[in-house]
Amino acid sequence: xxxxEQDPGPLSVPExxxxxxxCTYSNSAFQYFMWxxxxxRKGPELLMYTYSSGNKEDGRxxxxxxxxxxxxxxxxxxxxxxxxxxxxxxxxxxxxxxALTFGSGTRLxxxx
Amino acid sequence: NAGVMQNxxxxxxxxxxxxxxxxSPMKGHSHVYWYRQLPEEGLKFMVYLQKENIIDESxxxxxxxxxxxxxxxxxxxxxxxxxxxxxxxxxxxxxxxxAASGRSSYNxxxxxxxxxxxxx
Numbered sequence: 001x002x003x004x005e006q007d008p009g010p011l012s013v014p015e016x017x018x019x020x021x022x023c024t025y026s027n028s029a030f031q032y033f034m035w036x037x038x039x040x041r042k043g044p045e046l047l048m049y050t051y052s053s054g055n056k057e058d059g060r061x062x063x064x065x066x067x068x069x070x071x072x073x074x075x076x077x078x079x080x081x082x083x084x085x086x087x088x089x090x091x092x093x094x095x096x097x098x099a100l101t102f103g104s105g106t107r108l109x110x111x112x
Numbered sequence: 113n114a115g116v117m118q119n120x121x122x123x124x125x126x127x128x129x130x131x132x133x134x135x136s137p138m139k140g141h142s143h144v145y146w147y148r149q150l151p152e153e154g155l156k157f158m159v160y161l162q163k164e165n166i167i168d169e170s171x172x173x174x175x176x177x178x179x180x181x182x183x184x185x186x187x188x189x190x191x192x193x194x195x196x197x198x199x200x201x202x203x204x205x206x207x208x209x210x211a212a213s214g215r216s217s218y219n220x221x222x223x224x225x226x227x228x229x230x231x232x
Contacts, residue, residue: 032217032219034220034221036223041201041228042225042226043116043118043203043223043224043225043226044155044203044223045223046220046221046222046223049217049219049220051217051219088154088155090155092219094219097168098143098145098160098167098168098207098219098221099145099157099160099168099170099171100145100147100155100157100205100221101157102147102154102155102156103154104153104154105154
């Protein structure tokens with residue numbers, strides 16, 4: 001079993017839809033949670049960063065962490081065709097153990 | 113404010129040759145991480161370095177791979193005697209030290225554009 005599970009998709013939605021992306025994990029030591037966006041043949045771009053449980057909002061993006069369920073989510077409101085990319089969740093245990101463990105990524109396609 | 117820089121962007125090597133990948137972290141960042149993305153697979157951690165020190169190399173293959181981050185100059189990921197299975201995208205990330213993190217957390221990692229290694 002992988003430490004971080006993420007549905008690979010592809011997920012296809014119409015423009016303007018709300019997108020929900022999720023990851024589950026098994027390592028209770030993870031405390032820092034990130035979402036990255038990766039366009040084809042490009043480097044991952046950091047979208048959201050959260051520490052421990054809770055919600056964080058930044059523009060059209062909302063990240064949620066539920067440590068009790070070992071479940072994290074990324075919501076994208078008013079999705080745009082330019083949001084079409086692969087979304088990667090990543091997490092680490094933090095100080096002294098900074099290595100990120102990534103999910104396999106979810107491919108999102110926003111149809112105009 | 114330049115981001116993480118990696119070069120070369122594309123590298124072609126024949127089996128048995130050496131590959132050297134370079135990474136310059138973001139300005140003010142003193143921590144560097146290397147990750148590998150194999151075709152159709154996720155990103156896998158390889159090694160974490162600070163200036164002149166390897167902090168965590170738990171993801172590095174035991175043979176042929178080495179990394180350094182000298183006091184001056186970029187971090188180098190070196191692959192000796194490359195094989196076809198080494199063909200992948202290699203990404204470098206950087207983060208600030210805890211003392212210099214300022215507005216961002218020292219756990220946030222910012223990635224470069226990657227080096228795509230092809231072994232013929």
